[in-house]
Amino acid sequence: MTYLMALDEGTTSCRTIIFDADCNIVSVAQHEFAQHFPHPGWVEHDAEEIWTTQRRTMTEALEQAGLAAGDIVSIGITNQRETVVLWDRRTGRPVYNAIVWQDRRTADLIGRFDTPAHRELVRSRTGLLLDPYFCASKIHWLLEEVDGLRADAEAGHIAFGTIDCWLLWNLTGGAVHCTDVSNACRTLLFDLHRGRWDEELLELFGIPAGMLPEVRPTSCDFGATDASLLGEPVHIGGMIGDQQSALFGQACVEPGMAKTTYGTGCFLLMNTGDVAITSEHNMLTTVAWQLDGQDPTYALEGSVFMGGASIQWLRDGLKLIHDAPAVNELAGSVPDSGGVVLVPAFAGLGAPYWDPFARGAILGLTRGSTDAHVARATLEGIACQVCDLLAAMEGDSGVPLTELRVDGGAAASDLLMQIQSDMLDRPVLRPQVLETTALGAAFMAGLAAGVYGSLSDISGHWHQEHRFEAGMAADERAARMARWSRAVTRARGWMQEDDDAAQ
Numbered sequence: 001m002t003y004l005m006a007l008d009e010g011t012t013s014c015r016t017i018i019f020d021a022d023c024n025i026v027s028v029a030q031h032e033f034a035q036h037f038p039h040p041g042w043v044e045h046d047a048e049e050i051w052t053t054q055r056r057t058m059t060e061a062l063e064q065a066g067l068a069a070g071d072i073v074s075i076g077i078t079n080q081r082e083t084v085v086l087w088d089r090r091t092g093r094p095v096y097n098a099i100v101w102q103d104r105r106t107a108d109l110i111g112r113f114d115t116p117a118h119r120e121l122v123r124s125r126t127g128l129l130l131d132p133y134f135c136a137s138k139i140h141w142l143l144e145e146v147d148g149l150r151a152d153a154e155a156g157h158i159a160f161g162t163i164d165c166w167l168l169w170n171l172t173g174g175a176v177h178c179t180d181v182s183n184a185c186r187t188l189l190f191d192l193h194r195g196r197w198d199e200e201l202l203e204l205f206g207i208p209a210g211m212l213p214e215v216r217p218t219s220c221d222f223g224a225t226d227a228s229l230l231g232e233p234v235h236i237g238g239m240i241g242d243q244q245s246a247l248f249g250q251a252c253v254e255p256g257m258a259k260t261t262y263g264t265g266c267f268l269l270m271n272t273g274d275v276a277i278t279s280e281h282n283m284l285t286t287v288a289w290q291l292d293g294q295d296p297t298y299a300l301e302g303s304v305f306m307g308g309a310s311i312q313w314l315r316d317g318l319k320l321i322h323d324a325p326a327v328n329e330l331a332g333s334v335p336d337s338g339g340v341v342l343v344p345a346f347a348g349l350g351a352p353y354w355d356p357f358a359r360g361a362i363l364g365l366t367r368g369s370t371d372a373h374v375a376r377a378t379l380e381g382i383a384c385q386v387c388d389l390l391a392a393m394e395g396d397s398g399v400p401l402t403e404l405r406v407d408g409g410a411a412a413s414d415l416l417m418q419i420q421s422d423m424l425d426r427p428v429l430r431p432q433v434l435e436t437t438a439l440g441a442a443f444m445a446g447l448a449a450g451v452y453g454s455l456s457d458i459s460g461h462w463h464q465e466h467r468f469e470a471g472m473a474a475d476e477r478a479a480r481m482a483r484w485s486r487a488v489t490r491a492r493g494w495m496q497e498d499d500d501a502a503q
Contacts, residue, residue, distance in 0.1 A: 004446050005061070005072045005234070006438035009054055009079040009163050010242065011100065011264040012312075016057040017438040018065050018072070021451055023461045025435065026067075029060035036097060041104035043347070044097035047085045050163065051170045058230065069230035074449035075171075076238030076441030078245040079163040080264075081186045084138040086211070087166070088152070089159050092174055096146055098163070099138040102264075102305060102347045106137035107356040113137075113204060125191045125198050127276060127285025131354055133303070135162065136188035136205040143206065153208045160211040162186070164239045171236065173226035179213045180239040181296060185287040190215070192276060192287050195296065218244070219444040220292040238444025242437050243267040244288050247299060249440030250405045250431065251462035253455045258393070258401055260386055260420075261437065262410035265350070266307035268389040269299045270397060281392035282352040291447060300396055302351035302389030306344035306360075308410040310378050313346065320371045328415045331375040339364040341487040342377040344385070349492065352392040357495040363487045382410070383420040384484040390424060403427045407436040414466075422472035423480065432465040 002021040008014070015030040033053045036044040062068065082101035087094045099105070114130050122130050132138070139160060143150045152158050161169065165179040184190040184197075189207065191198040197212055216222065218240040224233035240248065243261055247269045250259040255273035260266060269288070276285050276298040288299040306313075311327050314320045321327050345358040362374065394400055406428055410416055421428040433439055446452045 002073055002451055003065075003067060003071050004442040004451065005058070005075045006442040006445070007054055007058065007075060007077045007167065008242075008435070008438040008441065009050060009077070009167060011080045011102070014050060014054040014057050015438065016054070016061040017435055017442070018061050018067065019439065019442045021446070023433055023439060025433070027061045027065035029057040029064060031057060039105070041107075041347070043100040043102045045083065045100055047087070047094040047098040047166055050098070051167065054167060055229070062230070069232045069234050072234050073451060074235045074237035074445035075225070076240070076443070076445030077164050077167055077236070078240050078242050078437050078441035079167065079183070081162060081183055081241040081243065082134050083163050084135050084142070085161050085163065085166045086139070086142055086149070087159050087169075089157055092169070095149060095158065096142055099142070101133060103138065104132055104348055104356050106132040106141050107348075109137050109141060118204065121200065121204070122188060123278070125193070125201060126185065126188055127192050127278070128186070128188055129282065129284070129354055132356055133350065134186060134188040136201070136207065139207050139211075140205045153211050156210045158211050159213070161213055164241070165213045168222060168236065168239065171225045171229065172223050173228070175226070176223045177213045178216055178222060180216055180218045181287045181290045182218050182241040182244040183239070184215045186241060192285070192296075217290040217292045219289070219447045221448065235449060236445070237448030238441050240289060240441055240444055243269055243301065244286070244299065245440030245444070246407050246437040247271065247440070248289055248443055248458070249436030249438070250407060251459045252405065253459055256397070256399050257405070259405040259407065259436075262307050262382070262406065262408035262416070263437075264307060264309045266304035266382060266386055268302045268386060268393060270393055272298045272300055272397065274298065277396055279392070279396045281395045282354055283389075283392050283396055284351065289444070300393050302393060304385040304389065305347045305350045307382050308408065309346070310342075310344040310382060311410065314375060314378055318374075320375060324409070325413075327375050327379065328413050330372050331379050332415050334370070334372045334376055337377040337380055338369055338373040339366070340369050340373045340377040341483055342374065342381040343487050343491040344378065344381050345491045349488070351389055353488070353492065355492050358492045359494040361487060361491040363490060364483075379413070379416045379419055380423070380480070382416065383423045384481065386420060387423050387481065401426060403429055405429045405431065407431065407434050417468045421468040421470045423477060425470045425472075425474075425477060427470070428468040429464055430466045430468070432463045
C-alpha cells in the first residue's frame, strides 16, 4: 500500500491525516492549541506550541494507523496563511508570539503606507491590497516594537516565515528555510508575475531581504524530515496555503471552477488558469499553485474573516450551544431569523469591503427574538458574506458560476449548505471527502513522489456526497440580501466612529 501524510495546521488546531493512494482516510489525529488575545483586536499563537502539537499529531496518526515512517511515501504541508513567525537562526526559538492573520494591531500602521502610489505598487506587483491581514505590516511592527530585533535582523540572525516555513524548518532540524509560492504570494512582498521577492516592496516596509525564505513550487522536493523525528527520514513533497490546497483538493483544476471553504473564515477561490486577473471588485489575485517545472496557476480569491469562528463565538462567547454541531438544531428550530441580522465582523470585514475598522453587529432584535433567531442569523450571515464574494468574483471574471463546491468543518451542516444554496441561487456540491484542505496537500506530495501522474488523476478522485438545490423565491432572496447590505453599512467603520467621538 502507498500512504501519504498531510500536515494540516489550521488557525485553532493541528491535524495529521494519513491517506492511501485512493484518497481514503486511514487515520486522523487532531489537537487544538491556545489562542491568545492580549489586547482588543490582537490575536497571537505560540509558535513552539504549534510545532509541538503538530509533531504530536504526526506520531499519533502513525500509531493509530499501525504504520511506521518508512510506510509514508511523502509528506504534504498545508497551513493557515498570513500568520507571521520570526525566529532566531542561532537558537531556533521564536522571538515573539506568532501574529495571526486575524490580528488587527497594524490597522493604523497600514495608514502610514496608504498612498495612491503605494496602493498601485502593491496591487500591480502582488495582486493584494494594503491591509493588516497580510504579513508585511506585521513584520514591520515586530521589527519596530521588539527590542534589538531590527539590529539582529540586519545582521542576518532572524528568519521570517509563515507557518508552513516554520514547520519545515523544524521538520528538517533547521536544515531548510523555505516556503512555497502559494504562501509567499500572501505576504505583500512577493511579485507574483516575476515569481520572486520584490526589492521595492521590501524597501517600502523596511524589511531586510536576509530574513526571507527561499521560494519553491508547491509540489517539489522540499527535503526530508530529520531522522530523529519519526525514526527515519521521510520525503517532504508538498507545501501549499490552506485555501489553495482546498481548491486543489476539490479538483478545481480547470479555469472557471470554484470552491468555498467554511473553516475559521470563509474563502471562495476561482481557478483562472495561467492568467492573473486584476480584480475591479476588491478581490485578491493569488497564485493557486505551481507544479514542479511548470508555470503557475492563478486564482481569484475572496476572504471572509469569520466563518466557522462565528459559530465558535455562539458556543464560547454567548454560550448558546454546548458544541458547534448543536447550532443546527437550535437554528433549525425556527423557519427564519425573524428579521434578525448578524454581521460577523468581529475581526473587521474582508473582501469585498476590506474594512479593518468594522465590528460585529446584531440588528433587527425585537422582544420576540430568541437564541434560535440569533443562531439562524449567524448561519445566514456566513452565507450572505459568501454571496457578496461570488457577486464580486463573477464581475471580475465575467464567468457566471454554475455550481459551487464546498468543504471545511461547517460544510458538514446540511442547514448551512441549504441556506447557502438558497441565498446564492446556485447548486452547492459537497464532496465525499470533506477534508479537502489536507487532501490537496497530500495530492501535492503525491505528485512530487510520482504517486499521481497528472491533473486528470487528481480529478478522478473527486466524488460528490450531496447536492443542495436552491428553493427560495427570488423576491425573498432579494429582500434578505437588501437587509444584509443595510446591516453591513451600519457595521462598517465602527472603530473609526469611536475614535472620532473621542476626539
